[in-house]
Amino acid sequence: MVEAEKQKKFREMDMEERFDYLRRNSGLTEHGEQVLRDWKNNAPKETENHIGYMVLPIGLVKIRVNQKIYGVPMATEEPSVVAAASHGAKMAEKTGGFKTQVIGTGTITTGQIQIIDIPSDRFEAAIQKVIDYIPQLVEVGNIASPRLIAAGGGIVSIKPKSIYVKMRQSVPGADHRQLIIDFDVECKDAMGANAVSKMAEAMAKPIESLTGGKAVGRILSNLSLGRLVICEAEFDKEAIGLRKEINGSVIEIPANEMIRNIIALNDWAAIDQFRTTTHNKGIMNGITAVALALGQDTRAIESAAHSYAAYGGRSYQPLSHFEILGNGNLYGCLSVPIPVGLVSGVIDSNPTAKALIEITGCNDARELASLHAAVGLAQNISALRMLAGEGISKGHMPLHHLRTSSS
Numbered sequence: 212m213v214e215a216e217k218q219k220k221f222r223e224m225d226m227e228e229r230f231d232y233l234r235r236n237s238g239l240t241e242h243g244e245q246v247l248r249d250w251k252n253n254a255p256k257e258t259e260n261h262i263g264y265m266v267l268p269i270g271l272v273k274i275r276v277n278q279k280i281y282g283v284p285m286a287t288e289e290p291s292v293v294a295a296a297s298h299g300a301k302m303a304e305k306t307g308g309f310k311t312q313v314i315g316t317g318t319i320t321t322g323q324i325q326i327i328d329i330p331s332d333r334f335e336a337a338i339q340k341v342i343d344y345i346p347q348l349v350e351v352g353n354i355a356s357p358r359l360i361a362a363g364g365g366i367v368s369i370k371p372k373s374i375y376v377k378m379r380q381s382v383p384g385a386d387h388r389q390l391i392i393d394f395d396v397e398c399k400d401a402m403g404a405n406a407v408s409k410m411a412e413a414m415a416k417p418i419e420s421l422t423g424g425k426a427v428g429r430i431l432s433n434l435s436l437g438r439l440v441i442c443e444a445e446f447d448k449e450a451i452g453l454r455k456e457i458n459g460s461v462i463e464i465p466a467n468e469m470i471r472n473i474i475a476l477n478d479w480a481a482i483d484q485f486r487t488t489t490h491n492k493g494i495m496n497g498i499t500a501v502a503l504a505l506g507q508d509t510r511a512i513e514s515a516a517h518s519y520a521a522y523g524g525r526s527y528q529p530l531s532h533f534e535i536l537g538n539g540n541l542y543g544c545l546s547v548p549i550p551v552g553l554v555s556g557v558i559d560s561n562p563t564a565k566a567l568i569e570i571t572g573c574n575d576a577r578e579l580a581s582l583h584a585a586v587g588l589a590q591n592i593s594a595l596r597m598l599a600g601e602g603i604s605k606g607h608m609p610l611h612h613l614r615t616s617s618s
């Protein structure tokens with residue numbers, strides 16, 4: 212999306228003006244526009260035992276990410292979420308917006324194969340056999356997902372590991388260990404859940420033959436460490452300071468006090484899991500709404516985020532961190548896995564999601580993941596500023612009541 216015209220803000224435009232603006236300033240095609248206007252006749256494919264549709268409003272947040280201005284669609288039942296994300300995006304605007312770094316290729320999905328009942332006297336040899344046959348296993352796995360290979364993806368590593376388990380059923384001669392084979396797959400612009408699970412299923416039989424065990428679980432892992440996005444922003448202190456008139460009385464809190472309060476909130480979230488959970492929910496308010504609008508698997512993203520927040524045996528942690536900078540501005544950093552893709556059956560069967568992806572103008576899955584993370588951090592700073600200042604019932608709820616009573 213190119214820089215907005217100065218005359219009218221997007222929120223001040225009527226629907227015609229908004230589409231006119233999007234036609235000229237985003238990747239929205241004529242077809243995409245028709246789909247959005249005629250959404251009732253462009254429903255996604257029916258589901259099992261279909262009885263209707265859950266309709267959600269879609270809002271657009273204007274946000275600068277890596278020096279480019281985007282219009283990012285958000286679908287959510289909560290009206291204040293889009294307003295909060297827009298406010299958070301604005302707070303970073305003066306200092307250059309949001310910067311993201313995608314770790315590695317950022318498009319790796321991990322698969323897992325579980326092997327049980329390996330005879331005790333063959334366990335070590337079984338691990339060695341898997342290692343010796345890695346090239347052949349890669350070939351078998353890759354053949355199972357030809358579209359991924361055609362797109363330049365494929366298995367990049369296979370790592371066996373053993374886990375100790377209680378033997379609930381005694382299998383004569385079987386080991387107390389299970390052999391778990393983790394494998395990483397470069398998925399390019401696909402999220403890769405189906406492709407990776409198919410690969411796991413294809414490799415399971417040859418691994419049974421190599422190890423003498425029995426394959427049970429064959430599925431991707433949603434702990435998406437190969438899709439980590441680090442998003443940073445500097446929030447201008449002038450934008451953090453609060454001066455607001457609510458019901459005739461003025462609430463005024465200077466920037467330095469607001470920043471101190473926000474850091475105190477962050478410190479609280481680092482220690483008390485009751486607060487950590489709500490802090491991270493605020494981040495996911497943004498990320499999930501973007502994911503839902505863009506036809507992504509919201510549950511995969513949420514499970515990855517919350518699992519990452521407790522990764523490596525540490526206590527459940529806030530996904531973001533805030534500090535005061537030497538110039539008095541507030542620095543924020545969010546680290547979160549974002550397993551998303553531009554290529555999927557769900558997107559193919561959902562014309563609205565396709566049109567909304569056009570609006571973002573995203574060209575690859577890394578860019579798409581960056582937008583999710585940036586909106587997550589924008590949402591988070593906005594929520595923390597509101598808590599540090601006027602509080603949720605004055606800051607967040609009034610918008611909710613306003614919207615619900617006028618609709």
Ligand code: MEV
Binds near residue numbers: 490493
């Ligand atoms: C409400 O949907 C989200 C917040 O509770 C997040 C937070 O407390 O940080 C406001």
